Amino acid sequence: SFGWTRYNTLAEIEAWLDEIFIIYPAVTEEIIIGQSYEGRTIRGIKVSYKEGNPGVFIESNIHAREWITSATATWFINELLSSDDELIREIAENYDWYIVPVLNVDGFAYTHEKDRLWRKTRQPISTSSCIGTDPNRNFDVHWMENGGASSNPCAEDYGGPNPYSEPEIKAMSDYLNSVSSKVNVLLAFHSYSQLLLSPYGHTPDEFPDNYNDLLQVAKAYADAVEALPYGTVYRYGSAASVLYTASGATNDYAYQQGIEIAYTVEMRDRGAFGFVLPPAFIIPNAEETLVGIIALLSECEKLG
Ligand code: 0X9
Ligand code: ZN
Ligand code: ZN
Secondary structure: OOOOOOOOOHHHHHHHHHHHHHHOOOOEEEEEEEEOOOOOEEEEEEEOOOOOOOEEEEEEOOOOOOHHHHHHHHHHHHHHHHOOOHHHHHHHHHOEEEEEOOOOHHHHHHHHHOOOOOOOOOOEOOOOOOEOOOHHHOOOOOOOHHHOOEOOOOOOOEOOOOOOOOHHHHHHHHHHHHHHHHEEEEEEEEEOOOEEEEOOOOOOOOOOOOHHHHHHHHHHHHHHHHHOOOOOOOEEEEHHHHOOOOOOOHHHHHHHOOOOEEEEEEEOOOOOOOOOOOHHHHHHHHHHHHHHHHHHHHHHHHHO
16 A cells, blocks of 8 residues: 555555545645646645745656655655644645646656656657657757757657657646746756756856855755755755756746746765665655755745
């Protein structure tokens, strides 16, 4: 049955979400992002305890094989709804949470059924026998610029034949636009490498106007995580300067749409297990993420 001592399938996650909507009808609402290429419904949850809260958007499992991200997102949802901890109650009740545990539903199903290390979507390419586009290169934000994505359909970072060629990404972009005026923070959950990556992804030579704020908020997250007994270290900075040039990613799109605090969160580990992180690390990783998010939001409040 569903839990955090092992990884769950898409069907298990959806059945658990259905239970959550039944147990917590007053403060939860199903959100429908759209339909995947293979016809699955991309579902999420809005958690809201009162009117007028600032919004936080969490996108998870856009990359199919990054299973720790949806395990963490579901654990986080459960904490928001059921924890008695004062700090957790505070963030649960004073923000509106938009959480999509599995965005790349087709790819995620494929990692459970056929290929554990699949990354991309599952839509065929008309000009190639290779399948799938990197969904985190498919947003219309400096799309395919500066070598930040590949034009080879067989590459893991193929940007697609055009921006929003992937129905999952078109749907995500439309949904994000519909709520962006109410959302102040976007976190895109990925693994692995233990990094907090802010805009920009498309060039290491330019930085956002609020880059100092983005560094300060990321430092608060990293310091809070490192202070836990696990001592896990996160590094931070702009995606292109810290990691590599990557254009068309979710957090850069969110930033372009006016969500000024927008990170890619690369969770555990640093490569010992990589994408195949053993289930024993789900709860430690999730605890770190929760503590990091509490620190991030508190640092954002200081920015005013
Ligand atoms: O390459 C990616 O999409 C992310 N790394 S992963 O190993 N999870 O695939 C990093 C993306 C960071 N870059 C931008 N946000 N632009
Ligand atoms: Zn550009
Ligand atoms: Zn990823």
